[in-house]
Amino acid sequence: MVPLSLMTFTMVPTPPFRLDLTVWTLRRRADNAIDRWDGRVYRRVLALRGTPVEIAVVQVGTRIRVEALADGRLPRDARARVAAMLERVLGLRTDLTPFYRFAHRDARLRSLADRFRGFKPPRFPSIFEALLNAFACQQLSMTVGLELLNRLSERYGAGSPDGQAHGFPEAAAMAPARIGSLRRLGFSRAKSRGMIELAHAVARGRLDLDGLAELDDDDARATLLALRGVGRWSAEYVLLRGLGRLHVFPGDDVGARKALGQWLGLRNLSGYDAVERALSPWKRWAGLIYFHLLLRGLADRDQLA
DSSP: OOOEEEEEEEEOOSSSOOHHHHHHHHHOSTTOSSSEEOSSEEEEEEEETTEEEEEEEEEETTEEEEEEEEESOOOTTHHHHHHHHHHHHSOTTOOOHHHHHHHHTOHHHHHHHHHTTTOOOOOOSSHHHHHHHHHHHTTSOHHHHHHHHHHHHHHHSOBOTTSSOBOOOOHHHHTTOOHHHHHHHTOOHHHHHHHHHHHHHHHTTSOOGGGGGGSOHHHHHHHHHTSTTOOHHHHHHHHHHTTOOTTOOOTTOHHHHHHHHHHHTOTTOOSHHHHHHHTGGGGGGHHHHHHHHHHHHHHHTTOOO
16 A cells, blocks of 8 residues: 655745635635635645645644645655645735725725735636636526536546545546536536537647636637637636636626625616726726625625634
8 A cells, every 4th residue: 555645834925814714715605625624724635747635724823834645655846836726726925915005095995805804816726627617607506506516526526535525627537528427417518518628628738728827808808708608707707716817807797796786885786887887996906806795795694614
């Protein structure tokens, strides 16, 4: 039997930082089985060069302590790869000082920013994962969408060393999937077809999703919209949660639109254009407002634990 390998190290996020708020912005709901949180430790399974690795993160003062556990030998570059993933997923290097300075001069925004000070805007580990999250949640509640993603990960994702959790599936693992298999997990036929086509294109090198980072918003949006099953909401969701474009507020997100209306005291905030007009005083920070409103909703429902 190959022994377990354990690696530990620390990282220093750009202050201020709160792991709990950042993880909840990433998780969105308590039943997310991919990004796990027990009130103290954030866990996620990551595949490193084909080796499933369980990542555990704890905040200790202004630092975070990271453990990486593998069933077998860890790759030589494991530390660098885990650190890079956490910098992206937990926004560790994002400096929100300009946002806090702006919010300090705006009474409405200041109360929101102060309430959740220390949160960092998260990003999915890959654009592929961001897109599959968008597929799963299209025209469904967040709870239902996350349950579909849980099932997808259990079926196609790498298992943790103890077999109790699964990571998000990579494109190569998804490419052999059949429409019927995804249908049995609960996805519609149209979504299943779009997800499989995407996995094939990425796995075979026909689609370079990482290259989207080099494009401006319009070109990146156009590239995303050319993919089967991707509409405006999905494209903007990926711009924000996949590419980290913090000025993007997915205006077709019904839940986010409702939260925005409640925050602004607007009863009849309907339509994409209405959202853009309402956000015009804070256009540069629209995506950060999206995340803050998500946290506000979770806090108001007593789900931040």
